[in-house]
Amino acid sequence: MRYLPLTAGDRREMLAAIGVSSIDDLFADVPDAAHLSGLVDLPLHAGEMEVERTLSAMARKNVAAGDAPFFLGAGAYRHHIPATVDHLIQRGEFLTSYTPYQPEVSQGTLQAMFEFQTMVGMITGMEVANASMYDGSTACAEAVLMACRATRRGRAVLSGSLHPHYREAVATAVRFSPHVTVDALMADPGGTEDLARHIDDQTACVVVQYPDFFGRLHDFTKLAEACHAAGALLVVVVTEVVALGAVKAPGAMGADIVVGEGQSLGNALGFGGPYVGLFATRDRFVRQMPGRLVGETVDNEGKRGWVLTLSTREQHIRREKATSNICTNAGLCALAFTIHLTLLGEAGFKRLAALNHAAAVRTAERLAEIDGVRILNDSFFNEFTVLLPKPAATVVDRCAERRVLAGVPVSRLVPGDPDCTNLMLVAATETTTDQDIAALAAAIEEIL
Amino acid sequence: MDRSQGRKSRTETELDAVMTDDSAETAIGHRGLQLEETLSFEQGSPDRCGVDLPDPPKTGNRLGGLARKEAIGLPGLSEPQVVRHFTRLSQKNYGIDSGFYPLGSCTMKHNPRLNERMARLPGFADLHPLQPESTVQGALELIDTLAHWLKTLTGLPAVALSPAAGAHGELCGMMAIRAALEARGDSREVVLVPESAHGTNPATAAMCGYRVETIAADDGGRVDVAAFRERMGPDVAALMLTNPNTCGLFERDIIEIAEILHAGGGLFYCDGANFNAIVGRVRPADLGIDAMHINLHKTFSTPHGGGGPGAGPVAFSEALAPFVPLPYVVHDRDGYRLVEHADDASGTPFGRLKAFHGQMGMFTRALSYMMSHGADGLRQVAEDAVLNANYLLARLSPTVTPAFPGTCMHECLFDDRFLKGTGVSTLDFAKALIDEGFHPMTMYFPLVVHGALLMEPTETESKATLDLFVEAVESLAERARAGEVAYFQGAPRFTPRGRLDETAAARRPVLRWKEPESAEEAA
Numbered sequence: 001m002r003y004l005p006l007t008a009g010d011r012r013e014m015l016a017a018i019g020v021s022s023i024d025d026l027f028a029d030v031p032d033a034a035h036l037s038g039l040v041d042l043p044l045h046a047g048e049m050e051v052e053r054t055l056s057a058m059a060r061k062n063v064a065a066g067d068a069p070f071f072l073g074a075g076a077y078r079h080h081i082p083a084t085v086d087h088l089i090q091r092g093e094f095l096t097s098y099t100p101y102q103p104e105v106s107q108g109t110l111q112a113m114f115e116f117q118t119m120v121g122m123i124t125g126m127e128v129a130n131a132s133m134y135d136g137s138t139a140c141a142e143a144v145l146m147a148c149r150a151t152r153r154g155r156a157v158l159s160g161s162l163h164p165h166y167r168e169a170v171a172t173a174v175r176f177s178p179h180v181t182v183d184a185l186m187a188d189p190g191g192t193e194d195l196a197r198h199i200d201d202q203t204a205c206v207v208v209q210y211p212d213f214f215g216r217l218h219d220f221t222k223l224a225e226a227c228h229a230a231g232a233l234l235v236v237v238v239t240e241v242v243a244l245g246a247v248k249a250p251g252a253m254g255a256d257i258v259v260g261e262g263q264s265l266g267n268a269l270g271f272g273g274p275y276v277g278l279f280a281t282r283d284r285f286v287r288q289m290p291g292r293l294v295g296e297t298v299d300n301e302g303k304r305g306w307v308l309t310l311s312t313r314e315q316h317i318r319r320e321k322a323t324s325n326i327c328t329n330a331g332l333c334a335l336a337f338t339i340h341l342t343l344l345g346e347a348g349f350k351r352l353a354a355l356n357h358a359a360a361v362r363t364a365e366r367l368a369e370i371d372g373v374r375i376l377n378d379s380f381f382n383e384f385t386v387l388l389p390k391p392a393a394t395v396v397d398r399c400a401e402r403r404v405l406a407g408v409p410v411s412r413l414v415p416g417d418p419d420c421t422n423l424m425l426v427a428a429t430e431t432t433t434d435q436d437i438a439a440l441a442a443a444i445e446e447i448l
Numbered sequence: 449m450d451r452s453q454g455r456k457s458r459t460e461t462e463l464d465a466v467m468t469d470d471s472a473e474t475a476i477g478h479r480g481l482q483l484e485e486t487l488s489f490e491q492g493s494p495d496r497c498g499v500d501l502p503d504p505p506k507t508g509n510r511l512g513g514l515a516r517k518e519a520i521g522l523p524g525l526s527e528p529q530v531v532r533h534f535t536r537l538s539q540k541n542y543g544i545d546s547g548f549y550p551l552g553s554c555t556m557k558h559n560p561r562l563n564e565r566m567a568r569l570p571g572f573a574d575l576h577p578l579q580p581e582s583t584v585q586g587a588l589e590l591i592d593t594l595a596h597w598l599k600t601l602t603g604l605p606a607v608a609l610s611p612a613a614g615a616h617g618e619l620c621g622m623m624a625i626r627a628a629l630e631a632r633g634d635s636r637e638v639v640l641v642p643e644s645a646h647g648t649n650p651a652t653a654a655m656c657g658y659r660v661e662t663i664a665a666d667d668g669g670r671v672d673v674a675a676f677r678e679r680m681g682p683d684v685a686a687l688m689l690t691n692p693n694t695c696g697l698f699e700r701d702i703i704e705i706a707e708i709l710h711a712g713g714g715l716f717y718c719d720g721a722n723f724n725a726i727v728g729r730v731r732p733a734d735l736g737i738d739a740m741h742i743n744l745h746k747t748f749s750t751p752h753g754g755g756g757p758g759a760g761p762v763a764f765s766e767a768l769a770p771f772v773p774l775p776y777v778v779h780d781r782d783g784y785r786l787v788e789h790a791d792d793a794s795g796t797p798f799g800r801l802k803a804f805h806g807q808m809g810m811f812t813r814a815l816s817y818m819m820s821h822g823a824d825g826l827r828q829v830a831e832d833a834v835l836n837a838n839y840l841l842a843r844l845s846p847t848v849t850p851a852f853p854g855t856c857m858h859e860c861l862f863d864d865r866f867l868k869g870t871g872v873s874t875l876d877f878a879k880a881l882i883d884e885g886f887h888p889m890t891m892y893f894p895l896v897v898h899g900a901l902l903m904e905p906t907e908t909e910s911k912a913t914l915d916l917f918v919e920a921v922e923s924l925a926e927r928a929r930a931g932e933v934a935y936f937q938g939a940p941r942f943t944p945r946g947r948l949d950e951t952a953a954a955r956r957p958v959l960r961w962k963e964p965e966s967a968e969e970a971a
Binding site: 001004006017029041042047050056072076095097100103111113122128132136137166169173177252268294297301329333348354361378 | 807
């Protein structure tokens with residue numbers, strides 16, 4: 001077995017040094033009833049070639065996004081990732097190290113996470129960010145729990161235009177909490193909900209999405225004021241982080257907590273994970289934050305360096321009183337995010353956002369020309385909602401038969417809501433070409 | 449092997465002289481291969497960019513009047529600068545690729561690069577989670593295959609794949625337990641957790657609305673069965689137990705513990721962090737376990753990545769299977785299908801833990817690892833991991849004080865009695881090991897022994913590596929006994945930074961870079 005360095009001779013010598021006669025003696029504490037005498041019923045070991053053959057065969061049964069005109073979004077976006085990103089994150093010192101508990105031999109990870117925290121703060125317009133969470137949806141759940149701690153209140157209002165998976169993840173996270181309840185508004189494709197009306201003296205936070213699940217952009221300044229007047233916090237969720245290169249930062253609208261999905265930068269679609277959750281807030285809430293934080297300090301010679309800090313919030317110290325049970329971040333995904341955003345820089349990030357917006361505008365204009373098709377959005381960044389004259393799930397399936405990956409039927413996420421049956425989310429990015437747009441329009445025209 | 453390579457050829461005094469000699473300072477701070485690196489923000493210029501993107505075509509603006517006008521503050525660097533920046537940062541890290549990393553409870557084993565290649569196949573990496581099922585049959589097959597391997601290895605009939613990490617898996621398991629208890633109208637309030645448990649266990653139980661009570665350990669480092677039997681009652685919802693436990697010991701009374709728990713109406717959660725010790729040799733189902741998370745980043749070698757991402761699938765007994773969260777994959781005549789909503793589910797899922805279907809990239813890597821080992825290789829993994837740990841225990845026992853008598857499983861636990869009276873602490877000792885070229889062991893955990901040193905060598909280390917490590921530990925113990933306190937307190941010396949001031953970092957937290965104030969603003 002290529003991964004196991006011990007030889008039969010080593011094993012004999014080591015057993016002798018330990019003073020036992022066989023390996024079974026080292027498993028003597030296992031109750032007899034639980035001893036497996038033979039092998040479990042699984043295939044035997046295989047070489048690289050065989051494993052590669054089997055897994056490649058599975059991979060070939062899928063239609064990769066890059067092999068078809070592709071317009072899916074709804075919380076996961078296909079962007080071009082520079083070759084440099086993957087090369088750098090595969091350096092063994094990044095890939096194969098653990099959490100930086102020994103800072104003297106982890107300055108690389110720590111400095112990169114400090115840069116990550118800084119960048120997340122910059123793009124969200126917030127003062128402080130942590131070193132990442134599992135993904136956007138779990139970051140959102142943590143934001144609700146944090147808002148409840150910070151306000152000592154127990155009710156969270158979730159917008160109907162928040163990603164349905166995020167709404168479910170929040171509801172699940174607080175399901176057994178004795179102190180927190182969730183008021184999740186109905187899916188709101190019409191954009192008519194009045195969130196301020198739902199705020200009362202028990203409201204810990206209002207959670208909105210920007211751009212929202214249907215692609216619309218809202219100025220939340222007034223909502224933030226309404227929250228603050230009632231002693232509640234405003235949580236803004238961003239599932240397409242590239243938007244922040246084009247639109248006003250949530251921090252500039254008065255958000256108290258900004259959480260997001262960072263997948264769009266540096267991370268592949270990967271069939272849903274691993275992704276990277278962003279979490280940013282105001283300085284005054286820093287001790288209420290969940291997750292890991294990297295801070296600046298000096299070493300014994302006064303040289304600048306970095307360490308994990310404020311860990312007294314965390315589970316390994318506080319146990320059942322911790323701010324969260326979380327004990328990892330999404331380190332390598334956060335590193336990929338940081339490298340991609342460093343490559344882009346100020347100018348590149350803004351240009352990337354502009355390219356995304358332009359691609360979406362062109363796609364929307366072309367689809368609007370199709371008889372019976374209507375674009376619902378007044379505003380959008382790189383994703384918008386299309387009203388079709390037929391159920392969207394059927395249209396999407398029939399497009400797939402023509403090898404066009406057309407969009408996400410809203411009914412996939414919001415089943416059983418007649419207002420959503422004919423709605424399709426369509427996203428375009430810098431990877432979208434004019435030919436892709438033409439292929440999408442042609443497929444839809446043919447099907448309708 | 450040339451054992452003399454890298455050995456000091458100078459006397460101790462000569463070496464100390466060099467270390468304190470000002471002439472050893474270089475002009476700009478670099479020292480040979482140790483290269484200083486400033487923050488990216490301190491190197492950037494707004495005129496530079498590391499990507500070439502086309503000019504955006506002229507289109508209308510649909511941003512609803514919300515266009516961003518202010519500067520963001522991001523740096524501007526060319527591609528070669530970015531490559532050098534992150535390469536230099538990587539060189540300040542110690543990884544498994546660099547050397548021995550016996551961090552107890554973390555299972556720092558070799559990360560095969562085949563797994564990386566498999567995870568990057570476009571047929572897996574370039575798939576959107578919401579593509580029509582007809583276009584992702586191979587991806588669903590992979591998830592189903594992984595689930596089959598995990599079910600076979602645990603002997604448990606169901607598995608939830610969506611949890612993103614071990615702690616997330618604990619949450620998944622404990623929520624299923626609470627949902628199952630509530631479904632039978634049972635409102636038990638207490639979760640029992642042994643003293644030696646990972647901190648995530650009590651934190652998770654609290655997140656599920658439970659009151660946590662601690663169960664004492666016996667003198668041998670295992671759960672005190674008598675104390676447990678005494679405490680078990682109709683208010684106890686579950687026991688959360690790590691097995692092998694965090695002292696590196698197999699809970700030999702585990703079947704009896706499960707019987708007492710089940711007889712009293714409670715459910716059994718097992719923290720599977722230490723599954724590497726028993727994989728392929730013992731099935732958790734045969735121990736009476738109802739739910740156990742499996743850290744794919746430990747036992748199944750998906751890379752730790754400097755702190756994630758991980759993956760923490762949870763295997764469930766028949767009693768808990770109906771409560772498995774959404775989404776999950778089913779296989780029927782028409783192929784593979786995702787169950788994404790409660791209305792389509794056969795049982796009563798307790799909810800959804802996160803967006804989409806789980807850490808697919810980790811599933812691919814873990815399955816690649818499992819297939820490479822097979823049933824025979826995985827059993828050998830457990831045996832070699834246990835053998836390596838016992839070899840370390842046996843070799844070090846004359847020097848370092850073992851916390852408990854007898855053999856261990858995949859990790860060995862020592863306390864700090866061997867340092868008593870020397871003035872050297874466990875922390876100092878660990879920092880000195882860094883100078884010897886090793887990553888330190890886990891320190892001060894578990895909390896049940898004083899000044900704990902927990903070493904987990906894993907199966908991917910050779911005997912020669914273990915022998916060198918033993919030599920280094922013995923030599924350091926000798927120095928400690930000889931009273932060289934200053935040597936330890938000054939360690940590490942050969943790292944990019946010396947000991948860092950963690951107290952100062954926490955007292956006045958600086959958590960991001962800020963543009964230095966310009967001279968006029970400051971004035």
